[in-house]
Amino acid sequence: MSTENNLAKKKRRSQNIAFGIFTATSYAIVALLFVILAFIVVKGIGVISWEFISEMPKNGMTEGGVFPAIVGTLCLVIASMIFAFPVGVLAAIYMNEYVKDGWPKKIIKQMTNNLAGVPSIVFGLFGMSLFVNKLEFGDSILAGGLTLGLLVLPVIIRTTEESLKAVDDTFRQASLGLGASKWETTSKIVFPIAFPNIITGLILSIGRVSGETAPILFTVAAYFLPKLPRSIFDQAMALPYHLYVIATSGTDIEKSRAMAYGTALILIIIVLISNLLANALRKYYGKKVKMN
Amino acid sequence: MKTNFKQIKEKVIESILMLSSAATSITVILIVFFLFIEGAGVFTKKPIDKGFLLAVNESNPVGKLEPSQIKDIFDQKITNWKELGGKDEPIVLFRTGDITDYYTEEELGENFVNFPDKINELMAKTPGIIAFFSDKYVNKEFKGKEVDINKITVYKFLSGEEWFPTAEPVAQMGVKPLIYGTLWVSLGAILLALPIALAAAIYLSEIAKKRTRNLLKPLIELLAGIPSVVYGFFGLVVIVPLIQSLFGLPVGETALAGSVVLAIMALPTIITISEDAMRNTPRAMKEASLALGASHWQTIYKVVIPYSASGITAGAILGIGRAIGETMAVLMVTGNAAVIPHSFLAPIRTIPATIAAELGEAPNGGLHYEALFALGCILFIITFGINMLVELVTNRNSHKKH
């Protein structure tokens, strides 16, 4: 009897220790996140001002603002999404609504997975070789946007596919049963139901695109450009590349630290907003669908 | 008529959709094509700058040299032709600038017009010479013998221990230090991240209440959303100085700094995938274990973890893949010294960081440019292989379930 009690005690003690470690570790990870965020917020918040957001960099990028980098990143986001969003959504529709199970579907799925696994620097090499050199776009928003677009294509395809999969089959059957064609069913019934989730994916990929550095290094990013891009064939500055430059190789690294904190904070804010927005959207529409 | 039009419209739309779905496959094929075409160039050219040549005395029996031998000659590690299978003759180095050691400016004439004649003279009278100069100084009566430089072979490329693509007279393109550097940093990162990630995955899937989980999960996933350049910056201003003072190092930019930053970045990937795997453990299996009197913890390590082992493995492998391909963060914190790593507390350099740092300065289409694409190929092959491995591991898992 007492040995059994001892055993139970031992069991409980080892469980308590193990669970304690796991719990502490999990909270430590979250704490780490907050440390990173807090560090950048605390150091960067003093730098952020209207001037910082709206002005050109000055004095070898140790003063002034990051306006051209913000504009450049915005251009890259738009350029990449104009390409990747329609292509990704249409591809996902084909995969989920049209193609039957079989080897073509398997191959497309595998290739999409493979593309998602390609390191971002390889996208940079590819973009430089194809868009900048072969197609002679030069270092330009077009070349950088397309490169970034290809990078997020798998993300958009995946989230869209998941959103489409979540649409109950009877909606499709009911629509087809009324004599609607496949495309009518897809565009008028399935797509609208899936739309909120698809948008969630879009927002997350915007967050991703605005933070990517390696793919734009050799396709668009300018070290310093005292004017705004005028067309898609122009070079542009971009926030992540700007941060890299002033953090590691600016004219005066110590003096440009403050600028670097400010830039990092803007990047963090973009990521936070896109994540919060995506989560909020997911929750809001999640509730709405539950009514059914 | 109307139905006909509708049917045609449907067909057209379906073709557009099909075309879109081919986009990813086409991209993968194009990536492979462009990477390998550009990268292959490095193995077809001689590793000497265009417009330059390397020449020896006509009577010198040595006619072919390895890039690494040439480097040793010019570094004066090899000083006698005997060591290269030639005559017992000390090696005399000659670079374009050295001409003034032998001839006065008057003898050379304005704009070095007499350079070709003088170099011929010098080549002829110095049996031990090896000269590196521009081919614009070569004239018809050239008396020297051009040295044939071996092309870089794939084997030499992979096993070469020196990466110095801008070296004169010949570029040194051995990627071994870069491959080792990449593997060191990535494996270090996984060793740090795996236990932490597993602990968190167990907590989230087995211990945490639903509400806590719903709160923590998005926060942990947020870690994945932070741009790598921000991690690099954070590493540069926080982790690097920390490591420097903690270990009393001259510089904090080390392999360890890279591993720590990559470990943080890999956490969300490993946690998410292993947690999914753990949550997929059939409830009946867990209940069976609990019903036999096993404690919750015993059930976790005797039932849940073995059951989800392949998922955890997949997460870890994928984490390694991410770490291997990561560029900016690593570039900013590892110091980028292209040496074969010997300690985690020394600077190293990875493949992606090399591409990022050097491609901007490598002239388009040149040997250096092509070598960087060849590095891209290596990176692509490694990450492709890792993806396949993950696929294999997860497929085996899904078979088990059936």
Next chain:
Amino acid sequence: MHKIESNNVNFYYGENHALRDISLSMKENTVTALIGPSGCGKSTYLRLLNRMNDLIDGTKMTGSIVIDGTDIYGKNTNVDNLRKNVGMVFQKPNPFPKTIFENVAYGLRVNGITDKNEIEERVVTTIEQVALWDEVKDKLKKSAFELSGGQQQRLCIARALAIKPSILLMDEPTSALDPISTSKIEELIYELKNKYTIVIVTHNMQQAGRVSDTTAFFYMGELIEYDKTKTIFTKPAIKQTEDYITGRFG
């Protein structure tokens, strides 16, 4: 002549032989109940009648199903037209995420009707037809999700009826509803019988007894017995049928 005639229908999901040699005919303006334990093939059979199973990969069908004298699996059959003629109501109410009005109008629009007045007229009459008009007349522009489950299901019936089918397939239409909503739907079925040929799959024996004229009992992919509902429920010819109806298995 029968409205629906199936001859020696066999159906396979991959290797699985789901329906074996089903021959079954239904008269116009009758209600036929398909009963049997889960997995017996009754829903599969129902879905063959508007070729809904075409949507599933790896299926195969042999035999023939003739509706109004044409083989619906024949080469020249237009599936869109077939489905227009054969309406369907699903297990769970599944109104589209559109307004109440647009739900009913959807079928009209996709079939090329553009005249506003015609659409409005047909939407209103159809909603009246399913006895929903008084309940929704003030909120036609509101989302269909604002209706109760029973109202949603009647809206789905209206949606199916708006394009004037002659046959209505119902796949356990009341299984997700409360008893009051169920009885309303049953009343509706009774009304609709005058104009439509109805085939209903149900798990509920009482429901089959209340609403149907003929009943078909399926078991393990075979049609065991098919007769007038009264006969099936009072003196079934085959013992299996009796066992099922009296609740001895199922």
